[in-house]
Amino acid sequence: MLPLQTIRERAEALAIALDKRGLDARPLLSRALGLDQERRNLQTRLDQTLAEANRLSKEIGVLFKSGKGEEAQALREESARLKEVAKELQDQLGTAAEALQETLYLLPNIPHASVRPGQSEADNEVVFESGEIPKLPEGAQPHWELAKQYDLIDFELGVKITGAGFPVYKGKGARLQRALISYFLDCNTAAGYQELQVPHLVNEASGYGTGQLPDKEGQMYQVPEDGLYLIPTAEVPVTNLLRDVILDRSELPVKYTAYSPCFRREAGSYGAHVRGLNRLHQFDKVEIVRVEEPENSYAALEAMVEHVKGILDALRLPYRILRLCGGDLGFTSALTYDFEVYSTAQERWLEVSSVSNFEAFQANRLKLRYRDAGNKPQLAHTLNGSALALPRILAGILENYQDAEGIRIPEVLVPYTGFDRIG
């Protein structure tokens, strides 16, 4: 949610920036400003009424104590009248505030200056490429074939016990999965991120805090009996740890990392591109989250990008980095870099990480603040990224590391797997 203050101060600049998303926000912005004005007018009138009522109450107390019952009685009637007025104003205020809130929820974050206008992922900008795309042996297989051949992942078993998109990892496949989680967590903690284990179900307030609610409710699995949601990413519980918190400046930056399974309904996706590990309803991910002072947040974003690069370099996977265009940018993000690993056998790029700066957009909903140099509470900036998402990394390793005899294990993972090849 955009801070109202920002909208008041530079609505037109915001509208121009939002054009890059292909959205004409002017009607929404002017509606927000109108509702804000209305809300403030009502608030002022309500405050005045309440101030008068408070004054009367004190007077009545004094009159009673000095035995002037009759005068008090007259004031009580006046007070009752004020109460009626206050109630009416209160209702109107509630309506205006709610309408304002709903309007603000519809406004996405402002794209950063470096974000290019664009319609879709086709307009994303490749800003970095690394690694060589390996020449695969004769008869190279896509990862779902390899997974079957070496009995690493059983997709059918997952269908049996749960449904499509819930694979069962077996033997060396399961071990490789666990190795990746441990390796990623070790990389992240070595870079100063504090490791956390967090709940995998969250309440409604947390869903609103990070912006999954109200608009993306259909993408989350729900437990209505208890009013809970299965997390679509560890970002939700981790970032919400700091909901309604005012941090001291000395506590910044906050750097967290957490492994979690992620649950996504992926309503509406289908087709050839969802085969194997490409798109799942449950997958594993190691997330990194940072909270920064506004002036540091873009330096922090670059640091996160460098960190993720380091992990992919160590795994020796061919990858590229995209700067998302306005049309592909997430609702809550101001600037996002996507990392994609090349799937040799499928001959396509697979997204394995998305690193974003949300500036104050999430913090505004979360009421996540810090005390600035003047000791005044200010909204902090939040950032997060995957470091990394497991399934497509696994797919990339299986496909890129296959040779005539089987699959090699990336060197850095061998201490974690305990074996150096499959097959």
Place this chain on the structure above:
RNA sequence: GGAGGAAUGGCAGAGUGGUCGAUUGCGGCAGUCUUGAAAACUGUUGAGGGUAACACCUCCGGGGGUUCGAAUCCCUCUUCCUCCGCCA
């Protein structure tokens, strides 16, 4: 799941109908003293709205109610503690 008790400012902990946004202690910040520090002493120290700045309004776990007036009384929900039951 059953029975009791509790929820107040960063923390501890007063406050049972009116002048209480809230005594006090600790912690934090500033000052006095000191070569410096500590100790001692003095002052200051919640959040949001609102204002040019004041004024003013709201908030004592959440929601609702009684009353001219609620931290204080009533209802309800949530959470925590104690006891019992069940259990990885």
